[in-house]
Amino acid sequence: MSEENKLVAERRRKLATLRTEGFDFPNQFRRSALAGQLHAVYDDCSNETLEAEPVEVQVGGRMLTKRLMGKASFATIQDRSGQIQIFLQKETLGEAAYIAFKALDLGDIVGARGTLFRTRTGELSVKVQELTLLTKSLQPLPEKFHGLSDQEMRYRQRYVDLIVNEETRRVFALRTRVVQFLRSYLDTLDFLEVETPMMQAIPGGALARPFVTHHNAMDRQLYLRIAPELYLKRLVVGGFERVYEVNRNFRNEGVSTQHNPEFTMLELYMAYADYRTLIDLLENLLRSLAVHVLGTTTVQYQGQSHDLSKAFRRLSVEEAVLLHNPGLSAQQLRDVDALRAACAALGIAVKPGFGAGKLLIEIFEKTAEHALVEPTFITGYPAEVSPLARKTDADPFLTDRFEFFINGRELANGFSELNDPEDQAERFQAQVRQKAGGDDEAMFYDADYITALEYGMPPTAGLGIGVDRLVMFIADQASIRDVLLFPHLRS
RNA sequence: GGGCCGUUAGCUCAACUGGUAGAGCAGUGGACUCUUAAUCCAUUGGUUGUAAGUUCAAGUCUUACACGGCCCA
Numbered sequence: 001m002s003e004e005n006k007l008v009a010e011r012r013r014k015l016a017t018l019r020t021e022g023f024d025f026p027n028q029f030r031r032s033a034l035a036g037q038l039h040a041v042y043d044d045c046s047n048e049t050l051e052a053e054p055v056e057v058q059v060g061g062r063m064l065t066k067r068l069m070g071k072a073s074f075a076t077i078q079d080r081s082g083q084i085q086i087f088l089q090k091e092t093l094g095e096a097a098y099i100a101f102k103a104l105d106l107g108d109i110v111g112a113r114g115t116l117f118r119t120r121t122g123e124l125s126v127k128v129q130e131l132t133l134l135t136k137s138l139q140p141l142p143e144k145f146h147g148l149s150d151q152e153m154r155y156r157q158r159y160v161d162l163i164v165n166e167e168t169r170r171v172f173a174l175r176t177r178v179v180q181f182l183r184s185y186l187d188t189l190d191f192l193e194v195e196t197p198m199m200q201a202i203p204g205g206a207l208a209r210p211f212v213t214h215h216n217a218m219d220r221q222l223y224l225r226i227a228p229e230l231y232l233k234r235l236v237v238g239g240f241e242r243v244y245e246v247n248r249n250f251r252n253e254g255v256s257t258q259h260n261p262e263f264t265m266l267e268l269y270m271a272y273a274d275y276r277t278l279i280d281l282l283e284n285l286l287r288s289l290a291v292h293v294l295g296t297t298t299v300q301y302q303g304q305s306h307d308l309s310k311a312f313r314r315l316s317v318e319e320a321v322l323l324h325n326p327g328l329s330a331q332q333l334r335d336v337d338a339l340r341a342a343c344a345a346l347g348i349a350v351k352p353g354f355g356a357g358k359l360l361i362e363i364f365e366k367t368a369e370h371a372l373v374e375p376t377f378i379t380g381y382p383a384e385v386s387p388l389a390r391k392t393d394a395d396p397f398l399t400d401r402f403e404f405f406i407n408g409r410e411l412a413n414g415f416s417e418l419n420d421p422e423d424q425a426e427r428f429q430a431q432v433r434q435k436a437g438g439d440d441e442a443m444f445y446d447a448d449y450i451t452a453l454e455y456g457m458p459p460t461a462g463l464g465i466g467v468d469r470l471v472m473f474i475a476d477q478a479s480i481r482d483v484l485l486f487p488h489l490r491s
Numbered sequence: 492g493g494g495c496c497g498u499u500a501g502c503u504c505a506a507c508u509g510g511u512a513g514a515g516c517a518g519u520g521g522a523c524u525c526u527u528a529a530u531c532c533a534u535u536g537g538u539u540g541u542a543a544g545u546u547c548a549a550g551u552c553u554u555a556c557a558c559g560g561c562c563c564a
Contacts, residue, residue: 008501010519065527065529067526069525070522073524087525089524119525119527121525121527123526143502143504143515149502150502151559347564490557
């Protein structure tokens, strides 16, 4: 926009006038109370009580509504705790101050000193003795009734969304409580929170395309991490037997309602445990989380009710595939030719290098995953697609791995860790062959990680939880962008 | 990557089969000492996402592009 709009110009004129009168964005005003506290403490107080023993307060916040009359006015100010109404009379303030108040704009940030009272309709309010403009707002706020509803602007100008949309504030406050809960839950179990590199020379721990960056001083290519896994397991080798990390992973893929290029993962590693331990841990964690942040084990998600107090469903990949593909038999699930034919019938594009495990997972994702609506643990993932997981003793085609689904979406992934350094080296080599064959999501060979395993990692299980998706579920949001303060958008 | 939908005043939305773009809020001026989506009177505000095209005439039809939303891969 070449010419600034008239509403902004009007406010700039007001600011220029204010500056000539000495306004300088003052910062000495201090509050004695927040709106929410005042409501909590005094909402039950009668007006007689408030007048008998006057409560003087200093409140401050953004002015969101204004109801002007000739000699008295009401306005609402909002602080981090909520809103409170202020009442301004010409008689109390003096004529000049009252006129100055009338010239304020919605969105201005003010400080008010006065006493509490209750209006005739019973609303707790502050009768203002002195009003101070603290910050002049130059940009007009969205319409007061509908708020800001344009999705793009809500994401691009999240600060405006937060000012005017209570629901947005609720979701992000809830997100913070979810993350706090995850930390406290693990801290209680004697897990140690750690931080590991986000810039890695060898990106590992997941099958995904990495972002590439460059370190100028060292003239080296670095990758943004796709997962913290290999570093966290090095710490288990080091004797940190219970560790976790909560932070960002970066994956160079498309954007959707379920994907953002940077997203938050909680990964935890627990020595002297196996994947079953972590299935139980996750089930308990989710149940406790719901009770802690929502006050109930019944979670409503997009019109669907999920009762987390019941034992979660458990099913193997192969069972799920057989359930949704009546034409396939158990024997065929290990038969490359049969699986290849099934993929062709389902319209799944496959590559020549795909083995039975990879083909099986393709069929699972196409036919079964979306149907996992109720909370479900899926177990028995093929070794071919699980290069860091321990093989199942009785059936080395599979690994001791699980994923957790709600509403057809993967929320978590865990397994008994592969701690045999020679097996791990072979799996890395298989990945390198796939990468050479054109699979740019395949893993690199991480020699130092093998060395770490050669020092000996105790039997260990690990779990990763997609925090954004978990928050989507808990906060009943359909899009990942609604649980990310600043989601990725094209610029 | 593919399909469908959307983009109009600062914001929320109208504008029928193509016929010179309207309302509410916000703003401006005025009235009003208990309002709370305050009310009442008056009033300013638009290169209809961008660029082409069809037409006497385009917000409306066509094409391309940009950005967004939903669905699919």
